[in-house]
Structures are given as C-alpha cells and as structure tokens.
Amino acid sequence: MIFTPAFEQGKLLRRYKRFLADVQLSDGSEITIHCPNTGSMRNCLFPGEPVWFSTSDNPKRKYAHTWEQAASNEGHIIGINTGRANALAAEAIEAGVISELTGYDNLRREVKYGSENSRIDLLLESEDKPACYIEVKSCTLLEQGQGYFPDAVTTRGQKHLRELMEMVKLGHRAVLLFVVQHTGITSVAAARHIDPDYADLLAQAHQAGVEILAYRCELSPSAARLIKSCPVKL
C-alpha cells in the first residue's frame, strides 16, 4: 500500500476526545485532526513524539486530516488507523504474502454472516473447497517487549470469536488474523491481564479449530505492507 502523497509529520499534543487529536506542525501552528481508532490506544499515545497524518479532499469532512501513524517514545512506528488493517490484509492475501491463505479464487470484504447479524471482514471462496472466514484485528499494544491483544475489554471481540467457532462447526474455515501495526512487536499474546474472558475464549476458539495467525507490518509515512508471520502465544 503506497501513500501518495506521503503522510505529513507533526508532533502529538493531545488526544482530548475520542475522535480528535491536536497536533503541532513544524511551523509551530496547531491543527485538530481526526483520530480513526475506536480503541483505548493504550501505549500508543506519546505527547511530544512525532505523528503522521493524511489529508482528505472530501469537502464534507469537518476535519480534513486523518491521523495515520504515531512514533512511540522508543522510536517504533505504530499504525493507529484501524481501517487500514483490513485493507493491508486483503492486499497481502491477493499478493500471496500470507502463505496460509493462498489458493482461493475470490476475495470479498464485509460479507454478512453468522446468527448475530455480523459482517465478516474478509471471505475467501473457491468452488473446490470450503469458504474461509477471516476476522482481522489490529494489534498495537506493546508492553515489556510483548505484543498483546486486546488493549481493552472487548465484548464485541468475543462475539466475533463465537461466530468464527460457529463457522468451523458449519464446515467452513475460520481465521483470526492479527495485523501487527507496530514495528516493535515481534510476537502476539492474549492480554489476559486486560480481558481474561477474551483470553479464555481465544484459547477455546483455537481448540475448536479457529486458525489464529499474526503478520507483522512494514510501516513508513509513504507505504505500509504485511511482510512476515510472527508467533501467537495463547
């Protein structure tokens, strides 16, 4: 995924509302940008450190700029736009980067499924084999050298796991794919200290046949892409 033009750089001042952050530009002026991350952004907020943002030409937007990446106080790059995770995953699948997910004829996004009126992030189909349901999760929490998911209690995430298990029961393939948008994370673990219920359910889903994958991203203000798999500790 190439970003043209490349993201512009600023310095994070504060994220003072759920959707808004203030950023200082190199000339000293301050702007408010949209923050496209619905999570807690635990360990992703480093006031005073660099951030990068894109600019939309959509005239209906109140804030033209979108926060895309942040630098941690250790110099790692963090992709904070959760919407990019799905696109990065789809692009990587189509490019054959994810070896576990090759050999399908068709890829569809946001397809309705399950009994709880949900939508699956990605659906892979071929005539000669079971469909593959993929739920994409963006992993950005780094603590003591370990990557964790989730970064806050998530009942919604539990619902997704239940639905993936349901797909396995119906004879389909089901995959939970962690897109690691943090250059300092080399392995992903269930955040039992944050959401023990989710950690239990993740282990249960794995036992039930849900495949759990994680892939690291290469991130820069001009491009992002999935590069290689990394281990998941359950």
Add this chain to the structure above:
DNA sequence: TTCCCTGCTAAGCACCGGCT
C-alpha cells in the same frame, strides 16, 4: 458527599433504499 448507572456525543464511513 460519594458512587454507580444511563444516556448522550464526538467524526467518519459503509450501507441501504429511493430517486434521477
């Protein structure tokens, strides 16, 4: 006075049906 719970809001985007 303190605590808990509920409800609302923020901005963007995807989606839907109705229309041209």
Add this chain to the structure above:
DNA sequence: AGCCGGTGCTTAGCAGGGAA
C-alpha cells in the same frame, strides 16, 4: 450508474440523575 439523505456502527469521556 450515480447521487442523496437517513441510519447504524465504532468507544472514551462526560453530564446528570438517582440511590446509599
């Protein structure tokens, strides 16, 4: 096909109401 308005969905943070 494309545009439009309306709706739903995301979660942290806060206000306000009610109970202890």
